[in-house]
């Protein structure tokens with residue numbers, strides 16, 4: 298061996314698997330290393346529609362997000378659609394005095410904000426895919442997600458019947474997809490039956506919030522939707538945060554009842570459940586819901602210069618893809634429509 302080549306040889310036996318950096322030293326390589334990229338069509342944007350037609354109100358705890366009235370929503374969404382927004386999830390916020398009752402009649406009031414919004418957006422933005430959240434909490438006087446017995450516990454049968462009726466009425470009004478977030482046992486089956494009876498099952502996507510955990514991350518949403526329960530909490534129907542086994546059972550059940558897609562909510566704190574869902578429900582699209590509290594925390598950290606907002610948002614959302622999600626409900630949607638250009 299010449300003096301010249303010897304200096305290029307490692308002193309010891311080379312470990313050919315030890316060097317990884319050659320695989321990601323260039324920006325293009327870093328893209329090649331991600332199994333999947335974020336794309337605009339994965340994003341579903343939550344919107345809040347109230348029953349005061351001209352409303353446009355900032356929500357202090359939910360940065361950059363406003364509650365809109367029916368006269369304001371089209372002009373807000375139109376530029377986003379032009380930038381590539383494909384889909385929204387609609388939340389109704391009835392605020393008029395006396396509009397809430399014990400069965401949540403305002404949810405599917407033909408003159409109420411949700412039905413009016415569905416009809417308006419179908420007409421004015423026909424290319425936009427409309428998913429509608431189905432729950433009773435925004436519309437009931439007690440603020441719970443179902444119908445209650447007199448002792449305040451949940452009447453499952455009445456709740457599920459009511460929720461199936463609401464979902465069917467949204468589909469009749471033109472919703473492409475209904476997304477029950479109430480967590481009542483057995484509602485997917487009843488919603489599917491309701492849609493079948495109405496002749497709408499073949500064109501309505503049932504997106505189940507299968508694994509929705511109770512916890513401390515929904516505060517800003519409750520400010521936006523005015524939907525905090527007036528007494529008690531939601532721990533008897535939303536899943537306990539440490540209950541992985543319950544989540545697995547809920548995933549299996551909703552899939553067996555005919556769900557077309559599955560939501561895991563919240564997202565960053567529940568990536569293991571997202572991975573479980575992508576394995577258990579591997580034939581269904583899995584959707585991560587990056588909820589209001591997660592979004593607000595990232596904003597708060599960015600304001601304190603603890604993180605860079607864009608970098609941390611990409612990092613969080615890449616996590617969902619890695620865990621197996623194909624869709625993302627995110628308040629960052631307008632930003633990603635810019636960032637993904």
Ligand SMILES: NCC(=O)CCC(=O)O
Nearest residue numbers: 478514515518588589590
């Ligand atoms: N059904 C929607 C929620 O309950 C809350 C979502 C959020 O906190 O963004």
Ligand SMILES: [Zn+2]
Nearest residue numbers: 432433434442
């Ligand atoms: Zn609810």
Ligand SMILES: [Zn+2]
Nearest residue numbers: 432434478479
């Ligand atoms: Zn909800």
